[in-house]
Amino acid sequence: MKGANSLKPVPLVEVKNLTVKYQSPEGEITALKNLSLEVGKGEFIGIVGPSGCGKSTLLNVIAGLITTYTGEVLICGKAVRRGTRMVGYMPQSDQLFEWRTIWKNVLLGLEVQNNLNERTKSFAWKLLENYGLADFAHAYPRQLSGGMRQRAALIRTLAVDPEILLLDEAFSALDYQTRLIVADEVKQIIARENKTAILVTHDIAEAISMSDKVVVLTKRPGSIKSIHNIELTCSEKTPLKSREAPEFRLYFNSIWKELDVHV
Amino acid sequence: MSMSRPQQLVNISEEHFLYLQERKKYRFRVILGRIVLLAALLALWEIAGNLRWIDPFITSQPSRIIKTLALLHSEGALYQHIGITVLETVAGFILGTIGGTCIAIALWWSKFLSDVLDPYLVILNSLPKIALGPILIVWIGNGPPAIIAMALLISLIVAVLGVYSGFVQVEPEKIRLLQAFGASKGQILQMVILPASIPTIISALKINVGLSWVGVIVGEFLVSRAGLGYLIVYGGQVFRLDLVMTSVIILAAAAALMYQAVVLLEKHLSRQ
8 A cells, every 4th residue: 555655646736626717897707617637746738728718727826826716726735825936937928028138037037036146046047058048148039039039938937946837828929840949949948957847738739749648628617628648659759759659640639629629 | 333342341242332322322312402401491581581572570580590699699698598498398307207107107006096097187188288377377486486387287197198008018928927926016017017118108208308398488488587488478579580580499409409318318228
């Protein structure tokens, strides 16, 4: 018994019976209903679902940005509060501040959290060096390519050393080719830094190619429709190579059917 | 090609060289056109006066304006008048901008406050502030403070609305990013709202420069005993159109210079 217990890792994120409602003069909208989900340490979870199913709402709750809900959201066993330092949030498009240099952008989170010191700064600098942006530290965002900007945004999120990364349609503003390359880079960086990640996307292929597990949500009010453990046979498990795996198309088709898209 | 090329243009293609030449020529023609237009207007004005097509006593004349300028210069009063008006304008402009930005911050900070004040701002914005001139004179008295108040009144509401609209246009995703890091409202204001709004604030400044001049000149029309607005009104009353025209031209020059100062400030800020 004891052995079996220790095999099952303690989940990093636990969502239990989460229900989120939005109030408006026109009425009440239930965005998520009785949603339960566990994310283990080091896992990469992709969340897909029909548009308006509450994918982003789920991320916002885990990020501590939405605080009115019923149910429980725990990270490392503790309830999420506003301004939790456990999560790093990657918004849609990079949202680098044009008036700050790349270096100042990277330090943004540390500045907000009043946590700028030699140790945190050298950690942030190390990230810039490791991921090829040290030469651009004093450049402004407009001087960087789309892919480099996305990397800078990821480093900004990693600089505060969060337990878990939340990517909210993070690549949707990029053109298709850049998007594939950036997804590759981001996946590798997250793996190298040993982080847990939740990716919300409307792109099924992106979810399959990047994730260990793909969670499919139902139409609004969103709850879990199915969870697919992604196992691909390919030489390298990078998002680009994953797309060549024979199982890729099978996963794609079954998720596509579940999403039941009507236009 | 007989044209000899300057040293730094050696490494460019023939087409690009021709394009640059063409561009240079065009810009030269524009500047020349501006100068010719000015010279033609001045000459026509002068000749029309000399040949009595128009009455220089009523329309004045470039030569008379120069004489008036020289006279005011030798009397020494000219610089005092210019100084007073410029000072009043700068004071109204700076107070309007700072005050407007502060009120805009308050409106951004409290949705309740902005909802409560909304109809008042709409009415104040549509009211011609000049109508309040007599009230200001009674309340504040005859003098520069009333004039500055006039300039402030005219520019303040526009500044509030301009800056506030800049604040609410800041991308919500940028604010959410800071919130996810755990930022307080004060941090959001300081780290994203204000820096992201600098372009809007600058364009509000540009409008405010013009409005402050309107406020000051109207104020001087109503109350003052000094300044360019006073010279214009006084000149009109005693039928010295030379004085009126001279003052208007000085006013135009001063307003253009001040506008250029704001443009320089904009360039400086956007380079940072």
